[in-house]
Amino acid sequence: MRQAMANAEVGDDVLDGDPTTHALEARVAELLGMDWALYCPSGTMANQVGLGLLGRPGTEVLLDARAHIIEKEKAAAAVMSGLQVHPVAGAGDVMTPDDLERAFPAPNRYGTPSSVVALENTHNSAGGRVTSLADMQRMADIARAHGCTVYLDGARLWNAAVALGTDVKTLASVADVTMVCLSKGLGAPVGSCVAGRGRVEPAWEIRTRMGGGMRQSGVIASAALHGLEHHRARLHEDHANARLFAAAVDGKGGARVVPPDTNIVMIDLGVGVQASVVAAAIAADGVRVSVWTATRLRAITHLDATRAQVEQAAHVVAHHLEASR
Numbered sequence: 001m002r003q004a005m006a007n008a009e010v011g012d013d014v015l016d017g018d019p020t021t022h023a024l025e026a027r028v029a030e031l032l033g034m035d036w037a038l039y040c041p042s043g044t045m046a047n048q049v050g051l052g053l054l055g056r057p058g059t060e061v062l063l064d065a066r067a068h069i070i071e072k073e074k075a076a077a078a079v080m081s082g083l084q085v086h087p088v089a090g091a092g093d094v095m096t097p098d099d100l101e102r103a104f105p106a107p108n109r110y111g112t113p114s115s116v117v118a119l120e121n122t123h124n125s126a127g128g129r130v131t132s133l134a135d136m137q138r139m140a141d142i143a144r145a146h147g148c149t150v151y152l153d154g155a156r157l158w159n160a161a162v163a164l165g166t167d168v169k170t171l172a173s174v175a176d177v178t179m180v181c182l183s184k185g186l187g188a189p190v191g192s193c194v195a196g197r198g199r200v201e202p203a204w205e206i207r208t209r210m211g212g213g214m215r216q217s218g219v220i221a222s223a224a225l226h227g228l229e230h231h232r233a234r235l236h237e238d239h240a241n242a243r244l245f246a247a248a249v250d251g252k253g254g255a256r257v258v259p260p261d262t263n264i265v266m267i268d269l270g271v272g273v274q275a276s277v278v279a280a281a282i283a284a285d286g287v288r289v290s291v292w293t294a295t296r297l298r299a300i301t302h303l304d305a306t307r308a309q310v311e312q313a314a315h316v317v318a319h320h321l322e323a324s325r
C-alpha cells in the first residue's frame with residue numbers, strides 16, 4: 001500500500017482532476033452500482049454530503065436511535081443541512097421495518113415533515129449488526145411510501161456484504177445515496193466515498209462547501225484503491241477472528257458478549273464493573289479496546305491482527321475480566 005502511494009500518478013482534483021482519485025471514484029461507483037462516487041476525507045463528511053443532498057432544511061431524517069449520524073457526528077445534520085434527527089427506538093439491536101413504520105407521525109398541519117430515512121449497515125453501535133436485504137428493502141419501501149428518500153450509511157457495507165453472502169451493489173440498490181469507508185476494514189489510511197445516481201454536481205458543490213475538495217489526493221486515493229483490490233477478499237477472516245475472540249471472552253468475570261455478525265465484538269461487563277478501569281488494565285498488557293459506554297467495551301478485529309494475535313488478545317481480555325469481578 002505504501003508503495004502504491006509512493007508511485008501514484010497525481011493531478012489537482014480541485015482544479016481539473018486527479019487521475020488516481022478518478023480511478024478510485026469510478027471503481028467505487030461501479031462496485032456500488034451507482035452513477036457517481038466522490039472521494040471524501042472521512043465517512044462523517046461523506047454522510048453529511050449525502051444528507052445534504054437528500055434532506056430538505058426544516059425537515060426530519062428518521063434513523064436508528066443509536067446511528068453513527070446521531071451519536072458520533074456532532075449534530076452535523078442540524079448544523080450543516082438544517083435537518084432534525086428523529087431517533088427511532090425499537091426493542092431490538094437495530095431499527096426494523098415495524099419500528100420505522102410506527103415512528104412516522106400521522107400527517108398533521110403542525111407536525112415536522114420528514115424528508116429522509118437513513119439506514120446503517122452494518123450498525124456500528126449495535127456491534128456490527130447486519131440488517132438483511134429484505135428488511136432494508138422493506139424500510140426503503142416504507143420511506144418512499146411516506147415521501148422520503150433513502151440514505152444508506154454503508155461505512156461498513158463491505159462487512160455486511162460478506163456476512164450476508166451478497167455484494168455491496170445489491171445492498172446499495174435500495175438506497176438513493178450511500179457511502180462506504182475505505183479506511184477501517186479495507187485498511188486505507190484515509191477516506192470514504194459518497195455515491196449516488198443522476199448528476200454528481202450537486203454532491204460536488206456540497207463537498208466543496210464542507211471543505212472536502214482535495215488537490216493531489218491521488219496520494220491517498222491510491223491506498224484506498226489498493227485496499228479495494230487486495231483487502232476485500234480477506235474480510236471473512238476478521239469475522240472468523242471476531243467469533244473466536246467472542247467465544248473466548250464470553251462469560252468471563254460475568255461479562256456477556258454480543259454474538260458478532262461481523263468484526264465488532266461488544267462486551268457488556270458484569271454488575272459494578274467499570275469499562276474505563278478494565279480497559280486501562282487491558283491496555284497495560286498491550287491490547288487496545290474501546291470504552292463504548294460506562295459498562296460496555298468494544299473490540300475490533302482487522303487486517304493488522306493475525307489469528308494468533310487475536311487469540312493472545314482474547315487471553316489478556318479474559319484474564320482482566322476475571323480479575324475485575
Ligand SMILES: *Cc1c(COP(=O)(O)O)cnc(C)c1O
Pocket residue numbers: 041042043044045047068069120122123124153155156181183191192
Ligand atoms: C466509522 C463510521 C462512520 C464515519 O467514518 P469516519 O471516517 O470515522 O468519519 C460513519 N458511519 C459508520 C457506521 C461508521 O462505522
